[in-house]
Amino acid sequence: MAIAAVGAITPGVAGISGVSGISGISGIGAQQAASPVGAAGSSFMDVLGNALEGLSTQMTTADTLATKLAAGEPVDIHQVMVALETASIGLQTGLQVRNKVVEAYKEIMAMPL
Numbered sequence: 001m002a003i004a005a006v007g008a009i010t011p012g013v014a015g016i017s018g019v020s021g022i023s024g025i026s027g028i029g030a031q032q033a034a035s036p037v038g039a040a041g042s043s044f045m046d047v048l049g050n051a052l053e054g055l056s057t058q059m060t061t062a063d064t065l066a067t068k069l070a071a072g073e074p075v076d077i078h079q080v081m082v083a084l085e086t087a088s089i090g091l092q093t094g095l096q097v098r099n100k101v102v103e104a105y106k107e108i109m110a111m112p113l
Helices: 002-014 029-032 045-071 075-110
Strands: none
Touching: 045 075
16 A cells, blocks of 8 residues: 555655656565565575665665765765665664564574473
8 A cells, every 4th residue: 555655646746846756766665566575486585685685785885975975076965865874774674673583583492392
């Protein structure tokens, strides 16, 4: 429902000056639509590996843009801030997933045989 709602908003957003739309946003919803979790041939390790590669790419992009900005190269500051926030949110999400996995592991290990 959220993806359909975004699609309905897109034509209205294009009318606002300075906003070209939201078609360039690639987030979790876009990844889920492109590759469902239950797809044949994809394992948990594949999904986790792809998520970590995506996070690494986001962090590398943010670092590159921040370095260019610090060096005085012509970079759009809004693009830099969006890349930094995207990387930060991705890292926070990754840490929360790791915490949940560790918590589940501890619960399984504490179960009596």
